Amino acid sequence: MRTHRHHLTAALAALIAWSGPVPLPATDYEVSDYLPLAVGNSWTFGHEWYLNEGDGVEELDDRFIPGNWPAYEATWGGRFTITVERTEVIGGKTYYVLSGMPSGGWPPAPPHFLAGKKLRWEGTSLVEHDGTGEQTFFRFDGSGGRGTGYTIPTTEDDNRVTSVWSPWGVTQRYRFSFFGHDGYRHDDYGNFLPAWRGVGFVAGYGIAWAEEALNHEHSSVPSFINVLNPIQATLTPQQSGGAGGQSGSRVVKYEDARTGRTSAPSSSWGQVKGEER
Numbered sequence: 001m002r003t004h005r006h007h008l009t010a011a012l013a014a015l016i017a018w019s020g021p022v023p024l025p026a027t028d029y030e031v032s033d034y035l036p037l038a039v040g041n042s043w044t045f046g047h048e049w050y051l052n053e054g055d056g057v058e059e060l061d062d063r064f065i066p067g068n069w070p071a072y073e074a075t076w077g078g079r080f081t082i083t084v085e086r087t088e089v090i091g092g093k094t095y096y097v098l099s100g101m102p103s104g105g106w107p108p109a110p111p112h113f114l115a116g117k118k119l120r121w122e123g124t125s126l127v128e129h130d131g132t133g134e135q136t137f138f139r140f141d142g143s144g145g146r147g148t149g150y151t152i153p154t155t156e157d158d159n160r161v162t163s164v165w166s167p168w169g170v171t172q173r174y175r176f177s178f179f180g181h182d183g184y185r186h187d188d189y190g191n192f193l194p195a196w197r198g199v200g201f202v203a204g205y206g207i208a209w210a211e212e213a214l215n216h217e218h219s220s221v222p223s224f225i226n227v228l229n230p231i232q233a234t235l236t237p238q239q240s241g242g243a244g245g246q247s248g249s250r251v252v253k254y255e256d257a258r259t260g261r262t263s264a265p266s267s268s269w270g271q272v273k274g275e276e277r
Contacts, residue, residue, distance in 0.1 A: 029203045034202070038236045042084070045082075050225040094120060100115050109226075109228060112158070112178055112197065137161060158180040170258065177196065204257065205254070208254065211225070232252060235252060
């Protein structure tokens with residue numbers, strides 16, 4: 001999948017090397033741009049959750065019950081960063097290893113979030129090695145269109161995935177939804193209850209968010225909501241639209257990804273400040 005736009009001029013490329021936020025250079029997006037895998041790339045998130053103890057939440061999975069939590073309180077769990085730490089060769093194939101979730105935190109990340117995983121791109125598929133073999137949960141080829149989607153090995157009680165692609169400002173995004181877990185159920189009257197699991201990606205940025213909601217079978221609203229909100233990504237020039245040969249990583253704030261704006265590379269800015277001294 002590609003999006004064709006005008007390319008960066010040499011003058012603007014030079015300006016990006018030292019200036020403040022400016023529009024990102026246009027890019028012909030490859031599928032792999034939905035998750036730029038390069039050692040040192042990272043993504044920062046905010047963690048929020050909502051827990052309604054008075055709504056049968058004790059019957060949900062034990063991993064969501066830490067103790068006596070206020071009813072339906074919005075809780076800010078702070079921010080954290082996952083980083084592509086290194087590569088690892090398994091069976092002759094190179095995987096990029098992402099750091100895990102912070103230790104001691106609650107709740108765990110929503111299912112299917114990429115923290116701690118070993119990943120590689122193969123064509124339009126993001127492939128994961130789980131220690132025993134390869135699995136593919138994210139297909140960026142349109143096969144997960146609304147409707148039946150595609151089946152996956154039962155993981156986190158999910159066995160089916162649908163996906164939706166859409167343009168988003170100057171870039172593009174993919175949303176994946178997972179089905180099969182107990183959170184998807186109907187009440188006694190046949191009404192569908194609001195529960196979901198999903199993961200989103202933005203081209204030229206990477207993994208953008210992850211979320212889940214679970215509910216008790218007699219509730220009309222989710223009993224538990226668990227969300228990772230995107231804050232910013234730090235990418236190498238090749239993944240953030242930098243000019244060839246440009247040094248330094250580039251910070252891309254999520255709210256700027258849609259409009260194609262980005263911060264200056266830290267190494268280039270430090271170099272300019274050094275010259276001023």
